[in-house]
Amino acid sequence: MYSNLKITRVEESRLGKIDLDNITFGTLYTDHMFVCDYKDGAWQTPEIVPYQPIMMEPSARVFHYGQAAFEGMKAYKDEQGDVWLFRPEENWRRINFSSRRLAMPEFPKEYFMEGLETLIDIDRDWVVPGRGNSLYIRPFIFASEAGVSAAPATEYKFMIICTPVQAYYKGGEVKVKISDYYSRAANGGVGATKAAGNYAASFHPTNKVKEEGYQQIIWTNSTHEYLEEAGTMNVFFRIGDTLLTAPTDDRILDGVTRKSIIKLAERDGLHVDVRKVGVDEVISASRDERLMEVFGTGTAAVVVPITGIGHMDYHYDLPKLEEPYSIKLKNQLLDIQYNAAEDPFEWRYKVDRK
Numbered sequence: 113m114y115s116n117l118k119i120t121r122v123e124e125s126r127l128g129k130i131d132l133d134n135i136t137f138g139t140l141y142t143d144h145m146f147v148c149d150y151k152d153g154a155w156q157t158p159e160i161v162p163y164q165p166i167m168m169e170p171s172a173r174v175f176h177y178g179q180a181a182f183e184g185m186k187a188y189k190d191e192q193g194d195v196w197l198f199r200p201e202e203n204w205r206r207i208n209f210s211s212r213r214l215a216m217p218e219f220p221k222e223y224f225m226e227g228l229e230t231l232i233d234i235d236r237d238w239v240v241p242g243r244g245n246s247l248y249i250r251p252f253i254f255a256s257e258a259g260v261s262a263a264p265a266t267e268y269k270f271m272i273i274c275t276p277v278q279a280y281y282k283g284g285e286v287k288v289k290i291s292d293y294y295s296r297a298a299n300g301g302v303g304a305t306k307a308a309g310n311y312a313a314s315f316h317p318t319n320k321v322k323e324e325g326y327q328q329i330i331w332t333n334s335t336h337e338y339l340e341e342a343g344t345m346n347v348f349f350r351i352g353d354t355l356l357t358a359p360t361d362d363r364i365l366d367g368v369t370r371k372s373i374i375k376l377a378e379r380d381g382l383h384v385d386v387r388k389v390g391v392d393e394v395i396s397a398s399r400d401e402r403l404m405e406v407f408g409t410g411t412a413a414v415v416v417p418i419t420g421i422g423h424m425d426y427h428y429d430l431p432k433l434e435e436p437y438s439i440k441l442k443n444q445l446l447d448i449q450y451n452a453a454e455d456p457f458e459w460r461y462k463v464d465r466k
């Protein structure tokens with residue numbers, strides 16, 4: 113052990129009382145959680161404790177200045193009952209990237225990996241087997257220090273909680289509306305981080321497109337000429353046989369699923385073009401019937417085929433394909449995540465039984 117991780121277990125697991133076949137995403141948490149406090153300029157002894165409420169002062173800075181960032185990752189159970197993580201170091205790297213941008217302290221890699229692995233090992237029975245089922249893992253950090261002066265806090269909490277999930281978007285159509293007014297991110301801003309405030313700012317514009325019958329918004333750059341992300345997913349467009357996706361920059365989240373899908377597509381010999389994707393280009397490709405597919409990628413939903421796009425007052429339906437790239441790439445990724453295929457890129461990480 114690197115960090116003298118302290119473990120306090122529940123007396124009795126809640127698992128026996130729960131119907132894991134009927135769960136609503138994010139409503140139910142596993143028996144334990146990970147917590148580590150930052151104070152006096154250092155991370156203190158990390159702990160795994162029973163899942164429970166935390167006490168906070170009303171003046172805690174997170175409530176006032178929004179110093180908070182999070183991650184989203186999953187654990188998967190294979191047919192032998194072993195539990196796997198997918199590229200966990202990428203999430204560690206990204207939460208520290210977010211923390212730096214929000215003037216919060218970075219969390220040591222050894223603490224993160226040891227805390228994560230031990231927590232998932234202890235709560236491994238909560239990882240529901242079967243495709244589409246998994247344990248969603250939510251690491252997060254926030255300013256816990258009391259005091260309402262507008263300055264970075266000197267005290268923080270880093271926590272990990274876990275919630276069992278079934279497939280995220282359960283079937284159904286996903287139609288997206290291209291934003292021609294709201295922006296999610298700005299050059300030099302925090303769009304590339306998982307700052308909590310990014311999500312708060314996205315809810316109102318997303319509610320607006322929902323009123324129009326769309327499920328998600330496609331975020332565009334500030335002039336609304338380029339397509340950047342779809343809701344909380346990165347987004348790919350297939351024009352002819354070429355897959356297009358925007359390059360990551362200050363505004364776009366460097367998605368773990370996005371970069372994995374790019375690798376898998378390239379391995380399959382598909383032509384992937386990482387470059388700015390124009391709204392006009394996609395709309396005219398749709399009019400000319402060259403727009404074959406649009407799909408979102410993200411940890412929660414993996415790969416989500418989009419069935420239609422709205423822009424201004426027009427709606428464009430995507431063709432129904434026999435063998436879309438999206439489904440082929442999704443299955444390849446799931447095979448790796450669920451330990452049902454070779455892992456040529458060494459993305460899988462086994463959660464050892466202690």
Ligand SMILES: Cc1ncc(COP(=O)(O)O)c(C=O)c1O
Binds near residue numbers: 343366367368369
């Ligand atoms: C804004 C945004 N874009 C993209 C993604 C996809 O990232 P990942 O594939 O790492 O889950 C997420 C989800 O984490 C997100 O919140």
